[in-house]
Amino acid sequence: MTQFRRVFVIVLDSVGIGQALDAQKYDDEGADTLGHIGSGYQGHFELKNLQKLGLSNIRPENPITNVPIAPSPLASFGKMQEISVGKDSMDGHFEMMGLPVTEPLGFFPDGFDDALIKKIEDYSGRKVIVNKPYSGTEVIEKYGEHQLETGDLIVYTSGDSVLQIAANTAVMPLEELHDLCRYVRSITIDAPYRIGRVIARPYVGTNKDNFERTSDRHDYALLPEKPTDLDRLKEAGYEVIAVGKTEDIFSGQGITEGFHTTSNRDGMDKVIELSDREFRGFLFANLVDFDAMYGHRRNIQGYGDALMDFDRRLGELLPLLKEDDLLMITADHGNDPGFKGTDHTREFVPLLAYSPSLIGSQDLGTRQTFSDLGQTILDNFEVKGTEHGTSFLNQLK
Template sequence: MKRFKRIFVVVIDSLGIGAMDNAAQYGDEGSDTLGHIDASVDHLLLPHLEKLGLGNLCALNHVKPVAEPMAYYGRLNEASVGKDTMTGHWEMMGLYITKPFKTFTDTGFPKELLEELEKRTGHKIVGNKSASGTEIMDELGEHQIATGDMIVYTSADSVLQICANEDTFGLQELYRCCEIARELTLKDEWKVGRVIARPYVGMKKGEFKRTANRHDYALKPFGTTALNLLKDKGLDVISVGKIFDIFDGEGLTEGNKSQSSVHGMEQTIEIAKRDFNGLCFVNLVDFDALWGHRRDPVGYGAELERFDEKLGELLPLIKDDDLLLITADHGNDPTFKGSDHTKERVPLLAYSPSYGNCKELKERNTFAVIGATVLDNFGLHKDKDMIGEPIEELL
């Protein structure tokens, strides 16, 4: 018998809460996303997260512990190798990743890959570096229009992005080239999580604008996930934000694209007003993309405050037979060296109005306890190759 009819899993993308024991293997010893943001800002007003127990979980200047937290609270460690978005989310839903997805942030893509991509597509390549999409568009857009070259670039994530003018290069041609890139990057030594088509319009610097015709070519999960099992049972599996791209649509019954993290919370609030039976899985990416990678602790703190405000609108919509799980997928300490993710523990806040006397949960050694808990709630069992055990205190 299920206890909860609706479960909401909200991922604050990159909100780590301190380095894992093996962080030194990743060059991340001493990282602490939330702690260092808290120490870097003059204020961090998170009244709703405070009531749930965030200050009981972490020693923070601006978020205090409370005597009677509204949520169970605990720390999760990542079992998989790697510290990227896909690894974190796939592990949450039961997969154990032994080979991290490739990133080319510091080096650009290897010559052999670019030569093969040029040969197969018939277009020369410019760029080949880690860059902001808007900045590289301004830098190389006029050249791209004049020559028909492709702008290829990456970021701190495991992505290969191809940027081209929608009118002069052609949208279908851009998609064709991305499909070739996806095929090439299935090789282990070039295996990125996603290839992304980045079309834009405009004819000169300062006027270029991205269009809504972005298309992600993601790897499909290599095994059965909790999402597949829920969908196969006839339950609703609703995604908000990047979740659809992260799982390439696998195991989902509904996808909702978000324009921002605030918009993602607004979509979640609207979904909470609906009647459904199953899981709503939410990713809020701005924390990572706009503030973590750009090493902006003040901007990150302000984004947390905006999240907390929307959380205040969501909480009254959570019913006695609902469960809200708030967590993260990795760290991205905006005060740390470089611009990469950081190997950190992540928080877990578990709230239902039906709970009473909420306490600290013991520290878990995998994010997969989230998917396992969701499955157990609906009377389902994980496949033999999946990892994670349900958190009994929550059910």
């Protein structure tokens, strides 16, 4: 018999909680997203609801600045170590759902080869410019006016396995951009590219002073090579609801209903709205602004503001949860705004598990893989999983 009728998982995209055991492999020693935000934020920083759940209890030896250890946390707490070979959103989400990424994806620190660029130019009828790693906002600021004048395509990458195409919608209509990205996705699935995500990055504006990326971003991810825990739940007859970019990450596989959102606030609006719906199954939400708006831009203040805004919305959600609901809060990787560079950081991710029916809390320790999350959800719904992950359902009391 299932313990919880509904399971909600909210992924705070990029909210890491300190360098992972293998951070050295990724040149990420010293990364600490939450730690550096807490210590570097200028002004009053507090996360009342996350504090009450037990955020700083995860690492009592080094609590988050201005987030005290809770004497009696409301949630069970721990952290998770990633075993996938990358630190991209796709890697993290796939691993959470029982499919660790074991084959390295393609990375392009010097840009993409001439053969791929020519295919993009031939298909689109446009010249490609940039073709190297770049911050998404900086590349638009530097080359956006050139694009308006010429119609050239801004193609760039990052420290992750991504090919991104930025286009001003006044030059390239949204459907044309999406069509091009679908084509690029189709030719970069296998070696020698094997790119994790092709991302459409539309923006608007007339000059570098007012260029702004829109919420019509779309991620074209690699299809999961094997069934995920989403597929298992769906096949067992449970609802699997995706909020935010979750549906894009899994290319719709294993999802019964998806809701795209325009911001963290919109995402929480949808989660709160859906908490009033009677369903039996799993709601999987991703809040991407932490990563896209503040982590990559190394904006401690903006990141801190976004965390406090989420914390306030969390305060709205918690009273709406029912006795047979389980809420878990985690992340997919780090993106330390107080660290070097502009790329994701290899970190542990927080794990908080709360239900109104749980009395007291448990220290869930350090989970050896993100797959423990999915295995716990499957265990709750009595659905058979794989060899990846260990359920902690019986520790939730």
